[in-house]
Amino acid sequence: MSLYFTKEHEWIRVEGDTAIVGITDFAQAQLGDVVFVEVPEAGRQVTKGAEAAVVESVKAASDVYAPVSGEVVEGNQALVDAPDLVNTDAEGEGWFFRLRLSNASELDGLMDADAYRAFCDSQ
């Protein structure tokens, strides 16, 4: 199992040939109270760096980008029903979608936990 991060504050946890994606605790703290999420449906192709999901707080709407390319296997319906899971457990129960990676080498450009922490500190 490996965990990677993007500069857009997504995390991706790789488990075999699939991975789950969410936004980081840092990101949820910046967003504030999340009131709505839209997750992609199974079967949808997503491209690295392109919009894959939507998260809206009281204040603003934000896109969630796919950290890598692949086919969505599952959107997190529990999150759609309880969007505040993003605030209470961003890097656990608050995941957005699971995808099947189409090109695992795209992971190489992402940050590990230490690099991401340093990145946030510099923000």
Place this chain on the structure above:
Amino acid sequence: MSDAENALPLDDWHRGRGARMVPFAGYSMPIQYEGIIAEHRWTREAAGLFDVSHMGQLIISGAEAEQALETLLPADLSILKDGRLRYSLLLTDDGGIIDDLMVTRRADHFYMVVNGATKHGDIEHMRERLPACVRLDHMEDQALLALQGPKAVDALSRLARGVEALSFMTGGAFELGGTPAWISRSGYTGEDGFEISVPAAAAAAVADLLADQPEVKPIGLGARDSLRLEAGLPLYGHDLDETTTPVEADLGFAISKRRREEGGFPGAERIRMELQEGPIRRRVGLAVSGRQPVREGAMVVDAEGNEVGKVTSGGFSPMLEAPIAMAFVPAESAEPGASVTLAQRGKIFEAKVAPMPFVPHRYNRKGAAR
């Protein structure tokens, strides 16, 4: 903090209490402390302390101040009694809204509170038009706090005896912890509450006193916006601007009866005509279907997808737990219950015109049962 953002008197105070600061109206201001929804609910249930020191506090004085102000505002100041507030508008010559404001008669002068982002333009506008014998002073060394919510009166009357006797839209001079304060029963949340003007040098001590009361928590700009949206109150620069008239904006109540008949304020002809014939578009509240908020800038569209109006404020109502918005719609779609279609980022939303306020006002009106 960038150079473009000036610090307000309570800057350190907010940071010390854990606020997240953002640029707003040229200042660095607290957007939130513990979270917008928690702060919003606390204000509706207890009392929230807001720092609104970015707003412009003005004194207009001189023997002819009343007559001179009436040439700029559609309010009937001749019937405004000492210690009473009136909501009014600065208008362009064709009836567009330059700013919305509160004006209070205070003995021999008028005290005016205008929006922070527009205050410098307002001052210039008025100074150009007021006669030389009328003086306009900008009280730059004065801070402004608001204490809002059903328990605001309990907290404040402990510190400033007598404020409980004020009714909605009245004010007076009080002492608050040894500091002279002008306190009015007014606000921008739809709740009972007070606005408190104190010298900037004493602002932190006054804020400490207020925040130390068990009913009181500091509240950021985020909840201020969601509270005023639920209360159906427009926000200048979003729901109101110079292309909007008072009648279109559903602010006809700000045009006093005598002034409707006599005119004599900027835009009087157009406003009189719109009052008679009805405007072509109107500001309304919208209850949006589903859970996704529709934001400022979303389009109101007709059956063919043509833009016929605009959402000017939109968000999620913490009390209704549903998305709500304000929009300008064609007059024929402005009745409560009318269906309205919205488009945002390529997606269609259905909404219904809803009566405002979305959440009932709970002002302490004179003579009303408590």
